[in-house]
Amino acid sequence: MTEKTRRRASSKGKTLDLIRSAGPISRVELAELTGLTQATISTVVRELLADGVISETGRGESTGGKPRMRLEINPASRLAIGVHVGQDYITYVVADLGGTVVGRTRVDGPGDASPITIVGRMSDDIESLIIGLDLDRASIVGMGLAIPGPVDRENGTVRGVPSLAGWSDFPIRKALATSTGLQCEFDNDATAAAIGEYWLGATEGYGTYASVYMGSGIGSGIVIDGTIYHGVSSNVGEIGHTSVDARGLVCPCGNIGCLEMYAGPRAVVEKAADAVANGTLDIPLTGRISVDFAAIGSAAEKGDGAARALIEESAEYLASALVSMVNLLDLQLIVLAGSAFATAGSTYVQIISRILAERTLARGIHGVEVRMSVNGNDAAALGAATLVLQDRLSPRSLRSVTFA
Amino acid sequence: MTEKTRRRASSKGKTLDLIRSAGPISRVELAELTGLTQATISTVVRELLADGVISETGRGESTGGKPRMRLEINPASRLAIGVHVGQDYITYVVADLGGTVVGRTRVDGPGDASPITIVGRMSDDIESLIIGLDLDRASIVGMGLAIPGPVDRENGTVRGVPSLAGWSDFPIRKALATSTGLQCEFDNDATAAAIGEYWLGATEGYGTYASVYMGSGIGSGIVIDGTIYHGVSSNVGEIGHTSVDARGLVCPCGNIGCLEMYAGPRAVVEKAADAVANGTLDIPLTGRISVDFAAIGSAAEKGDGAARALIEESAEYLASALVSMVNLLDLQLIVLAGSAFATAGSTYVQIISRILAERTLARGIHGVEVRMSVNGNDAAALGAATLVLQDRLSPRSLRSVTFA
DNA sequence: CCGGCTTACTTCACTCACTTTATTAAGCCG
DNA sequence: CGGCTTAATAAAGTGAGTGAAGTAAGCCGG
The missing domain is CATH 3.30.420.40 (ATPase, nucleotide binding domain)
Incomplete structure (x- = not known):
């Protein structure tokens, strides 16, 4: 994600969202749905094509003139890892841009182990998941963590989650980012599930x-x-x-x-x-x-x-x-x-x-x-993964705009 | 409100909001608070001065260099009329930009009268209020209506308010706008009160x-x-x-x-x-x-x-x-x-x-x-008035941005 | 099969709200 | 009074968008 991706982030994200959810879609339709002009869509689409996240997949019927080019998302082009730390289990999923679960594992919950131990275990689990599935590391945009309870997103810490007693104020987000080498988003599991639902078009x-x-x-x-x-x-x-x-x-x-x-x-x-x-x-x-x-x-x-x-x-x-x-x-x-x-x-x-x-x-x-939820048991973990996809690819929708 | 006013609406509204609420304030402080540069604030402020809604009121202390110019709101430059239709009373207030109530009346509630009758009564009441207070019509930006119950803001109708039985689907907003010659906003009374509270800096x-x-x-x-x-x-x-x-x-x-x-x-x-x-x-x-x-x-x-x-x-x-x-x-x-x-x-x-x-x-x-509420008994009526002020002067804050 | 029609997409010059950088204005202080 | 600091404005640049004109690609009728 270079500077280029961050610029024009809002329109680009919105457009990508639409291509994802509205299936194969033409530039004209995108212009109508977003309210942007065809000219703008043209350049946005060019950038998305260059990023490799979408591709042109044939042309539609002609309605009397030049037929529309169908644009589709390139699901495999970006992957994200989602982790849900539940009371009984830790669930890992690898999701692609289309919301498809490419791989998943579930291991025992954290129990009473110290957060440092758990971070080590988690990055090992993620590492073996990546190796086991033979994933292209370049396409992994980051990892998301979903936790059953209030989080302090600013500082990247958990606070006062009964089932994660020893975790309070431990900088879990930073620790995970360092040990996995991945950018790390995190949030409450219910919130993650909500975003996951949105991302999957449900x-x-x-x-x-x-x-x-x-x-x-x-x-x-x-x-x-x-x-x-x-x-x-x-x-x-x-x-x-x-x-x-x-x-x-x-x-x-x-x-x-x-x-x-x-x-x-x-x-x-x-x-x-x-x-x-x-x-x-x-x-x-x-x-x-x-x-x-x-x-x-x-x-x-x-x-x-x-x-x-x-x-x-x-x-x-x-x-x-x-x-x-x-x-x-x-x-x-x-x-x-x-x-x-x-x-x-x-x-x-x-x-x-x-x-x-x-x-x-x-x-x-x-x-x-x-x-x-269409995501069943994996909703929170999948949601965690979409946290990252959303943040990297459609930043506008994730963060709320703060007033003054 | 020419085209000029509509452009740059968001920054202009935000800036005006700050000048209103943060009292006499300098351009430098506005720049810090809004996150905009001093240059931008300079032009925005110039426009606000030209509109007559603010004025320069002396200079502050020097802190080693050129002293800051104090900017203050010009309360009397814009007025709005707020109406609250309660069960027992109809309350009218005239509020200025500073949230000061310039005038008020209270008359008997609508009772069983038909909406057409009430609209007539209301525009008469508003007319006598304007005349009685000798208000400058040019400075009145519009009127707001607050109603105790769900409203259909899109169509400008009330629906299913028990105390306003005959009003369902009557185009009250349009009717009032026509008979008073004023632009008319309207909303639920609780919502109006909430906006009023915001507008008044509470x-x-x-x-x-x-x-x-x-x-x-x-x-x-x-x-x-x-x-x-x-x-x-x-x-x-x-x-x-x-x-x-x-x-x-x-x-x-x-x-x-x-x-x-x-x-x-x-x-x-x-x-x-x-x-x-x-x-x-x-x-x-x-x-x-x-x-x-x-x-x-x-x-x-x-x-x-x-x-x-x-x-x-x-x-x-x-x-x-x-x-x-x-x-x-x-x-x-x-x-x-x-x-x-x-x-x-x-x-x-x-x-x-x-x-x-x-x-x-x-x-x-x-x-x-x-x-x-700092507005006591008039909270809803005053809120209704601020609906208009907010909409005309800080559009960004009123309407929620719809996604896609 | 070619020109005209329609529709899809692109190019290009421009706008607009901002930014960055530089300049001018206005006070204080030794 | 000149140097310092801070405030405000001016001028040039930027990035996301627009609108209008141009190009591409299909269809259709003679």
Whole structure:
């Protein structure tokens, strides 16, 4: 990425975004969609062609004159590595420009190991991934890191993530960049998932939407007019700590009636444990939240009434919080991502859709679509990878413009 | 407003904003604050001087070299008329560039009159206001209209505001523009109040914040990085219809446990009526919500225990919804506006501040300021006026940039 | 099969909002 | 008063865009 790439960044990124998402497309159409003139598009496209990120792939039908040249993205021309550090696993993916996962691995989570150890392990894992897949190092534009909790993007540190206790204030971003030799972006996993969704075209047509990421906790990422919203301190989208009962349970976070206490995997598993003790539910519980939650989900999908009741309750609480969020932000699309939706996702989609259609204030004006992430279990890791692609190739959409 | 004004609009608006809010300020300081060069500021300032909206008002101290020229806004150079159509009253204000209210009137609310009648009445009222104050028509840049409920800004219509039943789909904006001969902006009252707060410098230093407007209902306006957030259909900020109890009371809006059912003026007055019936509270109730709510508020401020309990309960519920909002949007400032805060505002500020300090997720990183609007009862009308000032003079900050 | 028509794309001169560099203006201080 | 410092303006340059004219490539009708 030379100086040339950074200049004209906004139009170039916007144009590339369109070529990516609107499939094979001609210069004329690009001009119409971007609002730029054909002349400008002509030069922008020339640069993109020179960069090798797009190519001309034949001509279209003639409509009476010279036929349009079809432009398509060159997926393999740029690669990014995405890493999601979950509670139980660390997931690695290699994604190309088209959002295709070129390779992936999953290893055990960080546990109690020191951040220095983990950084070493991670760069080794990345190194073997690159070698194993025989990737062209020149095409790797960087790596992204997604973390389940608040990040300090300015300083490149994690702070106060319960599952990453020893990481507070460790300069993880810089450490990873040094040890891998790659530029390193990082963000909250829900935010990463939201960007990933955008990048993969699943949000096509919607510039404003939210992702809900349920892993061990519940987070969300908010995209406004194509720009990820970071708030004043990147502590954004904590839908898991919105109150669904002002006089309800006290959450360890200090708030009262937090959604996570009712709808989160831990809450569901705890209720399931009670039900098992009562004999109303028959599922072998292991004590590992993610495993047990998946077991409840699959029992529910198979028709176990008690299990289904638990999932439904969780979905209803989540839906309630989402109605509030939609009423506050006037959203039209919500994308569900994260491992917790892996087994019973469709039930969640169904119930949330229904409740939103019944209860949002603007329901007479527009509905709210609820979709499962197209990225499934890898949403956060893939999102992390797209963080880099987005930053390197369409900077305009990633960083919010700060006023004065 | 010739072509000249529209060009360079963004820098010019930004600069004017700074001159307005940062008081007398020199070109050098403007350059530092905007990030533009001194040369650019020089030309922008020249244009603003030519427009007559600012003037040079003496020189500052020398710091070893040529002393800086102090630039100040020329408040009287531009005026805007703001109208708030509340349930009980229609409020008119004339505001100048400095946010000073040059004149105001308040008349009875629209009641059941047809929108055409109201438009006639309103343009008459505006006309007499202009004549009564002997305003220079050339300096009036337009009028703004604030309405308690969702608006369709694209088509300039109101839709589904309970207190304005007959107004749905009536082209109120166009009608007013024609009958008054003024350009007409309009928006939700909470949003207008939020912009008003920004314009008046009360949010100084905070580009991202929310206003809570409590009149008959509870709404809010959200400003992100200096840009008002409108959502996909301007149905934004409906904090009154966020759920504070997922298994609570059914709201007429169709949602369950809406904040308004617990904390809104109507809810408080109804509880007060019960208390009066029980003999635990002794306040004469009139049946008019706004009057009765004010009476409860002033009783509470005077130390009546039962009244205070009612206000505290309302504040606690509102605070609960605000904790959720802060956790979702990572805000640093919340401004309370609207007639309902007129009597017991300080109690609300106190309770909400305390609860936010105890319960928000990011409380270790940054606190949340809670302030009463500096505009008191006129916040929405004044906000409506600033809608116009903002649009004519700092277009960049008002309209959100749409992506693609 | 050739010229005219249509449509796609490129070239080129210009604009506009800015920047960088240099110059002038205006104060202070020894 | 001349040297120093700082403020403001002037002049030339830059980069992303525009608009208008030119070129390329297909179709179509005689």
